[in-house]
Amino acid sequence: QVQLVESGGGLVQAGDSLRLSCTASGRTFSSFSSYGMGWFRQAPEKERQFVAAISWSGESTYYADSGKGRFTISRDNAKNTVYLQMNSLKPEDTAVYYCAGSPGYSGIYDYNYPYWGQGTQVTVSS
Numbered sequence: 357q358v359q360l361v362e363s364g365g366g367l368v369q370a371g372d373s374l375r376l377s378c379t380a381s382g383r384t385f386s387s388f389s390s391y392g393m394g395w396f397r398q399a400p401e402k403e404r405q406f407v408a409a410i411s412w413s414g415e416s417t418y419y420a421d422s423g424k425g426r427f428t429i430s431r432d433n434a435k436n437t438v439y440l441q442m443n444s445l446k447p448e449d450t451a452v453y454y455c456a457g458s459p460g461y462s463g464i465y466d467y468n469y470p471y472w473g474q475g476t477q478v479t480v481s482s
Contacts, residue, residue: 392462
């Protein structure tokens, strides 16, 4: 069974911070350290959009313009977990946040990620 489980979402006020976590389990992720990981989000009635990605080693990271300077993606391969630290949250960050995993890919295109979590809701009030 392949699983990506997100946690850490919630209701916060504008300017607050949240840290999302995504833990991988299952045979497919037995070599988690070889997987590129990404975070995406989808607001109601909007297309899913890229947020951030990190290479298997953690040496390379990528961010959407909307999160640059506010969001930080990181990973702990010993814990099979990837994180998204979100600071200075804005109401427009409100969305369901999904983590995704791909063997050998860590870019911005969601169609290159075969594995997805169920999502965690982030709501930012003004």
